[in-house]
Amino acid sequence: MAQIRALRRMASLLTTPLAPEDFLALVNPLASTRQLRGVVTKVVRETADSTTIHFHPGRGWNAHAAGQWARIGVEIDGVRQWRSYSLSAAAGHDPAITVTAIGFVSTALARDTKVGDILFLNVPQGDFVLPAHPRPLLMLTAGSGLTPVMSMIRTLVPRRPDADVVLIHSARTAADALFRDELLELADQFPGLTVRHWYTREEGGRRLDLTDPTDLETLCPDWRSRAAYACGPSDFLDAATELWEHSGDDGQAQLTIERFAPVLLPGTGGAGGLVTFEKSDKEVEAGGDVPLLDAGEECGVVMPSGCRMGICRSCLTPLVAGKVRDLRTGEVHGDEGELIQTCINAAAGPVHLDI
Amino acid sequence: MTATLNKPATQGQSLQVRPRKPVLAATGGPSVRPAAAAHLSDADVERLGQELDAVRDRIIASRGAKDAAYIRRVIAVQRTLELAGRATLLFSKRKSAFFAGTAMLSVAKILENMEIGHNVLHGQWDWMRDPDIHSTTWEWDFVTPAAAWKHTHNDLHHTWTNVLGKDKDVGYSTLRMSDEQPWQPHNILNPAINMVLAPFFEWGIAIYDLELEAWKEGEKSTDDLKKSLKALGKKAARQAAKDYVATPGAAAVFGSGKQALIGTFTANAIRNVWAHSVIFCGHFPDGVDVFTEEEIEGETRGDWYIRQMLGSANISGSKLLHLMTGNLSHQIEHHCFPDLPSNRYYEVAVEVREICERYGLPYTTGPMPRQVGQAWAKVFRLALPPKRTATARINQAPTVRAPRPARASFRLPQAARVV
Numbered sequence: 001m002a003q004i005r006a007l008r009r010m011a012s013l014l015t016t017p018l019a020p021e022d023f024l025a026l027v028n029p030l031a032s033t034r035q036l037r038g039v040v041t042k043v044v045r046e047t048a049d050s051t052t053i054h055f056h057p058g059r060g061w062n063a064h065a066a067g068q069w070a071r072i073g074v075e076i077d078g079v080r081q082w083r084s085y086s087l088s089a090a091a092g093h094d095p096a097i098t099v100t101a102i103g104f105v106s107t108a109l110a111r112d113t114k115v116g117d118i119l120f121l122n123v124p125q126g127d128f129v130l131p132a133h134p135r136p137l138l139m140l141t142a143g144s145g146l147t148p149v150m151s152m153i154r155t156l157v158p159r160r161p162d163a164d165v166v167l168i169h170s171a172r173t174a175a176d177a178l179f180r181d182e183l184l185e186l187a188d189q190f191p192g193l194t195v196r197h198w199y200t201r202e203e204g205g206r207r208l209d210l211t212d213p214t215d216l217e218t219l220c221p222d223w224r225s226r227a228a229y230a231c232g233p234s235d236f237l238d239a240a241t242e243l244w245e246h247s248g249d250d251g252q253a254q255l256t257i258e259r260f261a262p263v264l265l266p267g268t269g270g271a272g273g274l275v276t277f278e279k280s281d282k283e284v285e286a287g288g289d290v291p292l293l294d295a296g297e298e299c300g301v302v303m304p305s306g307c308r309m310g311i312c313r314s315c316l317t318p319l320v321a322g323k324v325r326d327l328r329t330g331e332v333h334g335d336e337g338e339l340i341q342t343c344i345n346a347a348a349g350p351v352h353l354d355i
Numbered sequence: 356m357t358a359t360l361n362k363p364a365t366q367g368q369s370l371q372v373r374p375r376k377p378v379l380a381a382t383g384g385p386s387v388r389p390a391a392a393a394h395l396s397d398a399d400v401e402r403l404g405q406e407l408d409a410v411r412d413r414i415i416a417s418r419g420a421k422d423a424a425y426i427r428r429v430i431a432v433q434r435t436l437e438l439a440g441r442a443t444l445l446f447s448k449r450k451s452a453f454f455a456g457t458a459m460l461s462v463a464k465i466l467e468n469m470e471i472g473h474n475v476l477h478g479q480w481d482w483m484r485d486p487d488i489h490s491t492t493w494e495w496d497f498v499t500p501a502a503a504w505k506h507t508h509n510d511l512h513h514t515w516t517n518v519l520g521k522d523k524d525v526g527y528s529t530l531r532m533s534d535e536q537p538w539q540p541h542n543i544l545n546p547a548i549n550m551v552l553a554p555f556f557e558w559g560i561a562i563y564d565l566e567l568e569a570w571k572e573g574e575k576s577t578d579d580l581k582k583s584l585k586a587l588g589k590k591a592a593r594q595a596a597k598d599y600v601a602t603p604g605a606a607a608v609f610g611s612g613k614q615a616l617i618g619t620f621t622a623n624a625i626r627n628v629w630a631h632s633v634i635f636c637g638h639f640p641d642g643v644d645v646f647t648e649e650e651i652e653g654e655t656r657g658d659w660y661i662r663q664m665l666g667s668a669n670i671s672g673s674k675l676l677h678l679m680t681g682n683l684s685h686q687i688e689h690h691c692f693p694d695l696p697s698n699r700y701y702e703v704a705v706e707v708r709e710i711c712e713r714y715g716l717p718y719t720t721g722p723m724p725r726q727v728g729q730a731w732a733k734v735f736r737l738a739l740p741p742k743r744t745a746t747a748r749i750n751q752a753p754t755v756r757a758p759r760p761a762r763a764s765f766r767l768p769q770a771a772r773v774v
Contacts, residue, residue, distance in 0.1 A: 013601040014441065016593045017494035022487075023434055034486045078423030080484040280491055281478070281509070300481035302489055 030058030064124035066155035073120030086147040090154035128258035142170040142232030163192035210239035273347040293342035310344035322351035385653040404657030437463035447614035460622035469681025499561040517666035545738035556627035637686040639730040642719040663690035669720035
């Protein structure tokens with residue numbers, strides 16, 4: 001390793017001001033000093049509108065824990081776009097994401113990705129992971145919320161004979177249900193996994209009702225004694241949180257949730273303002289409901305970013321002047337030098353950022 | 356985590372993005388317009404500004420995968436040439452290897468400085484959001500550090516194009532390049548200075564970027580100057596180590612050390628002479644105007660465009676020439692729209708030229724030998740003090756549409772002008 005480093009230093013004498021990796025990139029598309037990359041190794045169509053993309057990450061990637069997510073960058077019409085996706089592959093394997101064609105970036109990823117394409121990556125993160133010690137689990141998922149849980153099931157069930165997992169997965173139809181065949185097969189093969197599909201649009205179907213425990217009692221009578229994980233759309237998670245809080249079991253029942261999107265307060269946006277990115281020498285007139293992160297990216301500023309929902313704080317950027325509005329609470333704040341989460345703050349009047 | 360997290364904020368909305376520039380009024384006009392634009396009314400100039408804004412907007416809306424592929428292809432070709440050039444120089448005791456290696460390295464350096472470095476540092480490719488090809492991360496194969504150059508070039512030169520006393524690019528503080536600059540005895544050295552400047556152009560720019568004049572006048576603090584010197588020292592040491600130590604050192608293993616040193620030195624000199632020539636074609640040929648601070652008082656967006664057009668000159672030629680000049684052969688278009696991707700100037704030029712024709716504005720262009728010749732002729736001519744008649748002409752120039760010397764550029768008959 002020390003020899004490689006010494007060799008690299010020697011080489012950089014010849015490549016300055018570029019790095020040796022910049023020349024290596026001529027033959028190895030994963031070489032870069034600035035940006036972790038991965039190459040797509042397999043693309044699997046899962047349902048009519050979702051696709052699993054397997055990729056091999058370059059050096060610098062950390063192996064993911066089951067249930068974690070990563071930021072994935074993809075180039076669409078020449079512009080780098082970043083989104084966060086749960087990793088659906090089992091821990092210990094090369095990562096994969098399962099993308100449903102909703103929204104501009106996910107649609108492009110799900111429809112256009114080919115083997116050999118390059119993805120831009122950030123290391124996996126997130127604490128929606130399996131418990132440290134084995135215990136009975138209940139997984140409650142809806143739609144593409146199954147993806148992190150799928151990684152957990154793939155990791156846990158085949159390896160642990162003592163696993164005890166009940167999965168309740170809600171999908172519109174059987175054809176829409178992600179990983180359906182694989183789940184049924186796993187359930188068949190391993191007694192530790194029980195799968196209960198719930199279809200909302202099949203004949204006689206209705207939404208899973210979480211306002212009272214009746215549906216849950218039917219599907220998984222011992223749900224209170226299990227460590228529960230839920231992932232799905234916002235209203236689904238809100239109902240689950242409510243139910244667990246009021247299940248009256250002295251807080252014994254434990255629920256861990258993973259949200260897809262920030263909870264934004266409707267109508268919090270103000271008039272917005274002129275946002276100035278000082279180091280990049282760019283400015284943009286941004287509306288009161290436009291996150292500063294989006295405004296910056298729109299100008300071509302390379303903004304640091306992460307979860308895009310106000311959790312990970314990867315996007316912290318120093319405020320030079322002006323006030324910003326927190327889109328989750330409507331609160332207007334901002335002191336000179338304060339580090340601002342650009343993904344959930346919008347301009348409240350003219351704003352200067354030190355980037 | 357999110358397959359459904361969209362970007363709701365920017366969808367269906369268009370943000371008004373613009374580069375930071377002093378905010379110029381859309382309407383109104385300066386007290387005096389440059390002679391070449393004196394026939395235009397405030398309304399004409401406003402409309403011209405809108406037309407040019409529309410050209411810019413259209414290019415911005417159509418930037419995409421093809422443009423991204425273009426710059427990546429140029430970068431790949433440049434790096435391949437650079438590698439091949441240096442590798443060939445390892446065996447440069449053979450004459451053929453010496454010539455081939457030096458030629459490849461020269462072309463690589465020219466591409467790197469002109470079509471890639473200059474344009475990336477202008478932020479022309481920032482829209483791709485690729486941190487590997489971005490104005491905030493790029494460093495180039497040129498002695499002056501990118502950060503220092505971005506300040507004197509992007510901020511000062513491009514904002515104050517050809518404004519005497521403000522745009523120090525007019526003569527780079529050492530040459531007399533315009534009749535309006537008062538003659539001083541040392542100007543007799545104009546040709547000598549320029550002859551030395553050409554092959555050592557990167558060093559000239561590096562010294563120029565230190566802004567010694569601003570420091571002398573107290574506009575730049577001694578602390579800042581020290582920082583600039585330190586940054587330059589570090590960059591220059593690395594640059595020199597690469598070309599004059601590491602490459603010849605590696606070649607010495609194959610008994611070609613001395614030849615490789617001559618090769619890298621020659622490649623730098625060729626690149627320097629080429630860059631010097633291209634840049635002198637941009638603002639110094641006949642037909643290019645300079646401006647006084649008084650003239651730009653009250654400048655509107657349209658007037659700003661007019662100043663860029665009157666203050667710049669193009670080079671006509673083949674696609675290869677455009678590539679090798681970093682598309683600075685479209686200097687007029689580059690000055691109107693410094694941050695549009697360089698590969699699009701070619702199509703922008705058609706529209707800008709048409710607009711110039713329609714508004715009766717000069718559009719200076721010509722083949723490279725002629726433009727270079729005119730710039731050099733100016734270097735020689737302005738070494739001498741002005742004759743009395745010339746002084747008289749200058750004194751009346753700003754307000755009166757004086758008969759102007761025959762231009763190399765085309766002028767439309769008066770009838771075609773929008774007056």
